[in-house]
Amino acid sequence: MGGQQYEIIVEGVAGPAVQSAFGDCRVDVRCAATRLRPNGTDQAAFYAVLDRVRDLGLTLLEVHQLDAGQGRDDEDSFPS
Helix, strand or coil: CCCCCEEEEEECCCCHHHHHHCCCEEEEEECCEEEEEECCCCHHHHHHHHHHHHHCCCCEEEEEECCCCCCCCCCCCCCC
16 A cells, blocks of 8 residues: 555535644545545555544545546546
8 A cells, every 4th residue: 555645535525623634635525525635645644544534423435546647636536
């Protein structure tokens, strides 16, 4: 898992308090889901974000490993 980029999609619209809990992620909100993309590419950063998702009681919908050529702005897997 080293050196990989991931996105984590959780249910619901993350408000300001939840977004601030993920300051080490890019946070995108759309309709009924929130996408988190950790800034770090190491395994510890990825699992730290998953731990926060659990600790905050958020409902995990999807986790994706991004392809090496997939841009950070790609929205293909983000639910509409």
